[in-house]
Amino acid sequence: MSDVLDRIAAYKREDVAARKAAVSQDAIEARAKKASAPRGFRAALASRFAETGRPALIAEIKKASPSKGLIRADFDPPVLAQAYERGGASCLSVLTDGPSFQGDDAHLTAARAAVALPCLRKDFLVDPWQVAESRALGADCILIIMDMIDDALAAELLAEATRWGMDALIETHDADEMARAAKLVEGRDDALIGVNNRSLRTFEVDLATTEQLAAMSPEGALLVAESGLFTPQDVARVAKAGARALLVGESLMRQADVEAATRALLA
Numbered sequence: 457m458s459d460v461l462d463r464i465a466a467y468k469r470e471d472v473a474a475r476k477a478a479v480s481q482d483a484i485e486a487r488a489k490k491a492s493a494p495r496g497f498r499a500a501l502a503s504r505f506a507e508t509g510r511p512a513l514i515a516e517i518k519k520a521s522p523s524k525g526l527i528r529a530d531f532d533p534p535v536l537a538q539a540y541e542r543g544g545a546s547c548l549s550v551l552t553d554g555p556s557f558q559g560d561d562a563h564l565t566a567a568r569a570a571v572a573l574p575c576l577r578k579d580f581l582v583d584p585w586q587v588a589e590s591r592a593l594g595a596d597c598i599l600i601i602m603d604m605i606d607d608a609l610a611a612e613l614l615a616e617a618t619r620w621g622m623d624a625l626i627e628t629h630d631a632d633e634m635a636r637a638a639k640l641v642e643g644r645d646d647a648l649i650g651v652n653n654r655s656l657r658t659f660e661v662d663l664a665t666t667e668q669l670a671a672m673s674p675e676g677a678l679l680v681a682e683s684g685l686f687t688p689q690d691v692a693r694v695a696k697a698g699a700r701a702l703l704v705g706e707s708l709m710r711q712a713d714v715e716a717a718t719r720a721l722l723a
């Protein structure tokens with residue numbers, strides 16, 4: 457039986473085929489060219505880390521997930537984006553996948569318009585066409601999930617992101633994926649490598665994943681610890697392992713006062 461990640465990949469391929477049939481490559485590129493200029497996503501994380509010596513926060517706008525179901529009923533992306541910005545986030549991550557996360561492309565455009573922060577389009581990319589689509593929506597960074605695609609497609613997505621002036625967060629979860637990611641960014645000085653503490657196949661979360669993989673992260677890459685971060689102690693643990701940025705969704709999304717919770721997590 458296929459697991460969640462395989463099911464997501466399957467429906468994404470169908471969805472993208474339908475989107476491409478409706479909007480050609482030329483048409484999506486014309487839209488991408490009209491989008492507001494990319495905001496430096498990696499640069500924002502690097503400069504916050506350089507200023508404070510502490511990991512910078514990528515705060516996630518996440519309504520629901522396959523592992524947790526509904527996370528936040530009172531869900532207003534621009535209001536949440538502003539609370540995150542006031543609370544000290546350096547960047548946003550906005551889920552745009554509908555079937556599994558109750559996300560929407562409009563969440564990204566509305567959140568980005570409400571703040572000055574760079575935004576990651578948090579979605580499952582299985583076709584280079586989606587990179588231009590992401591830029592057309594205003595995204596400043598895309599996500600490349602190594603577990604979901606082969607090396608050739610990962611290289612194409614990364615090249616497309618670079619062509620559009622966007623950053624790419626390259627997500628890994630085990631040693632093999634980290635080795636593939638390191639090869640992918642060989643010779644680059646702008647790598648942004650994520651370690652997801654959650655298995656996207658079993659949903660098991662373990663912060664030891666960051667501790668184990670950090671040492672394998674290529675030199676010069678900015679390391680992002682993703683998922684399962686709830687307390688300042690969790691933050692200190694992944695920082696000690698070498699994380700220079702954090703990607704946090706659920707623990708902040710569950711709080712009534714998102715701005716205060718963001719401040720408290722970073723305190």
Ligand SMILES: O=C(O)c1ccccc1NCC(=O)[C@H](O)[C@H](O)COP(=O)(O)O
Pocket residue numbers: 460516518521522523524652654656659682683684685703704705706707
């Ligand atoms: O969150 C899930 O259940 C999930 C399931 C399948 C694929 C991806 C999934 N999440 C994406 C993420 O990586 C997280 O949204 C992100 O790292 C924030 O995690 P958290 O702080 O634990 O909400």
